[in-house]
Amino acid sequence: MGECDTPRKLEEVRVKLLGRKGLITGVMRELGRLPAEVRPAVGKEANLLRERIEAALAEKKRLTSEEKEVSEPLFDYTLPGRTPWLGRSHPITQTIIEIEDIFRGMGFEVAEGPHIETDYYNFDALNTPEDHPARDLSDTFYVDKGILLRTHTSPVQIRVMEKKSPPVRIIAPGLCFRRDTPDASHVPNFFQTEGLYVDREVSVTDLKGVITAFARELFGPKIKVRFRPHFFPFTEPSVEYDFSCMICEGSGCPVCKRTGWVEISGAGMVDPEVFKAVGYDPEIYTGYAFGMGVDRIAMIKYRINDIRLLYENDLRFLRQF
C-alpha cells in the first residue's frame, strides 16, 4: 500500500485483499469449514484485520486523491459563459455629450481651454479688476502668484476671441474649481459649460431664444424658463436663469426649495469692456454669453439629490447610468 501513488493502484490492492475473491474475503468464506471451537477466534481476528485494512485504505485514498484532483479538474462544458463587464460613460460625460449635440444643432462649435489659468484670463480680461468685490480671494485656488485654477469656463471666451474675429459661436464645457466646502449642492471641482455668440446685432432676445430652445430640447416642451436681472462684471445687462422644476412640475418640492424653479446659471450681454480687452469694436459687435451648471443639469435629468455622488466614483452608483 505504501508504494501506491494513484487511486488505481490502491484499488488493485483493495480488490486483492477485500474484493470478492480477495485474501481476507477468502478467509471469511472458509470460516464455515473450520472446527466450531476455533471458529469464533479466527472470525474475530479476520474481522479485526479487515477493519484495519479498510482504515488504512481510506487514509491512503484521502492522501492520494487530494493530489489527483488538482492535476485533473473536472470541467463542465455545458455551463453558460460569463458576461464581460463593459464600462460606460459617466453621467456627467453623458450630459456634456447631450448638451454639445443640442448646441451643435444650433450652429455652435465646441472649444476648450486650460484648467490652470492666469489672473488675466480668469479675472482682468473679464472686467474684474483686482479691487473688485466680485473677485474674492476666498473662493479661488491659487497655484502661485497670478496663477490659479479657473473658477469658471469664461476664460475660454477670451482665448477664443483673441484668436478669431466675429462671428464667434462656441460652447466650452469643462472643469472649474472653487474653494467650497462640499455639501449636497457644492463640490470644490465641478463642471460648467460656457456659451458665447458674438456678431452684429446680437441681442437679449437671441439669448432668451437660445436658452429656451435648449431647455425644451433637453427636458421637453413643457419646461418653462425664467430670467431674473442679476450682476456679473463681464456682462451688462446680466441675468440669472431658472428652469421650472421638472421633478414637481412647479408645484413645489425639496429640490426646488418649494419655489417651483431651479436655478441653472447666469448669462448676459457681453460687456463692452470685455470686447475692448480682445480688440473687438463694441460699437460694431454685440454678443451674449451664458454659463450652465452641468452637474445641476445632470442632477435634474437623473434626479440625483446630492452632487457629491457624481464625484465619488462608486461603481454601485455609476452602474445605474
Next chain:
Amino acid sequence: MKLSYNWLKELIPNLSWNPEQVAEKLTMSGTEVESLHPAWPEPEGIVVGHVKEVKTHPEAKNLKVCQVNIGQKRLQTVCGASNLERGQRVALALPGVKLPDGLEMKEAEIKGTKSAGMICSEKELGIGEVGDIILVLDDEFVAGTSLAEALRLRDSILELEVTPNRPDCLSHIGIARELCALGGGTLKLPETHFREAGIETASEVEVEIEDVVGCPRYTARVIKGVKIRPSPKWMALRLESLGIRSISNVVDITNWVLLETGHPLHAFDYDNFAQRRVLVRRAKPGERFLTLDGVGRTLSSNSLLITDGETPVAIAGIMGGEKSEVSGSTRNILLESAYFDPPTTRRTSKELGLVSESSYRFERGADPENAVFASERATRLIQELAGGEVLKGLVDCYPKKVAFPKVKLRPQRVSTVVGIEIPKEESRKTRR
C-alpha cells in the same frame, strides 16, 4: 443682508404688498430674496400682565404669590423670580399655552397655593438670552394686550442677496426706494429733527484730513451729557431679529441708522480724546492698534486711521478702538459720519482679515451725500433715547466734492442690445 418687513412698511406707509409679494418683486428685479421667515416665535396666549399684589408664599420663603391683572380678570400665580415687584408689567403665559421651548402651562398647586399660568423670562419666550430673571415690560403697555402685539413681534425677515453693483440696496431705505420704483408706494423718510443748544460744535472739535483720497468727507457732531442705558425693547428686538446684538442705546442707534440708511456711523467716547480734534491719516508701517473686539492689530501704511491728533481711535470705516469705545460711563459723544473710499477700505479689510457691517458697505461704495442725513437721523435718535445737549452746527470737512459720473443712455443702443424697440415714453417713465 437681512431686512425687516415692518421697517419697510414704516418707510412706505402705503405699501400694499405682503411679505411674499415684496420677496417676489425684489427677486424678479435683481435682488434675490433667499429666504423669508418670521422674526420671532409668536405663541398665542401670552399677554401683558400688571402685577397688582406680591406676597411671600406661606410655605416657601423664596416663592412669591402674585395677583396679576390681565385685563378682564385677575389670575393668581406663583413665581420665584428675584426681580419681581408690585406694579410691574410682565409677560404672562396663560394656562394651556405652549412656550417655544415646548413647556406647557397648566393650572397647578404649588405647595398648597393655586397657581395659574407663568410669568416668563426672555429666554422662555424665545426672544432673548436672559433666563434667570423675568422680562419686565415698559409701563405704557396695557394689561391684557397680546405680547406679540405689544412688542411688535409679528414681523417677517427677508434675507437678500445684494449684488456687488448695488451698494445702494444695502439698507432699509435703499430697498424701500427700490420697492417704490417698482410701484410699491411712496417713500417717507424717517424723522431727523432735533434741538441744538450750547456752544458751536466747531469750537469743540477741529477736523483735519491728511489723506483726501482715502477719506473725501468727514463730518462730526458733539453731543454732551448723554445717559448710556439699555435700548428700549422695540429697538433691541428689531436689531436682534436682524442679527445685531443689542449693546446700549447709543451703540444700538449707530447700528440702527446703518441698517436704516446704509451709512455706517461711529460714536466715540469724546472724553477719551487727548485733544479736541480729529485727524484722519495713514497708519505708520507697523503701528499697533487695539480694536474694540479686543484684538491687537499691526497696521501697514495702506490703512487709514482716525486719530485724536496723536493716538488712533479707529481704523477708518472698519472698526473703532477699545479705548474710545462708548461704555456705561460715557457722558460726551463725538458722532462720526464720514465717507471712506472703497479701494482703501477693501485693502485694509483684506490685510487685517477684518470684515464689519461698516467695511462691507464702504468697500462696495457708500454715498458721500448720505453722510449728513445719517448723522442727523442718529443725532435725533440719540437725543430722543439718551438725552443730552447737541452742540450747534455740524463740522463738515469735505475739501473736494466727489464727482458723480454721468451716464449717457442712447435709445438706439438700447434697442440693439435688448432686441426690441422701447418707446421713448416708456423709457422715460422707467427711468423717473
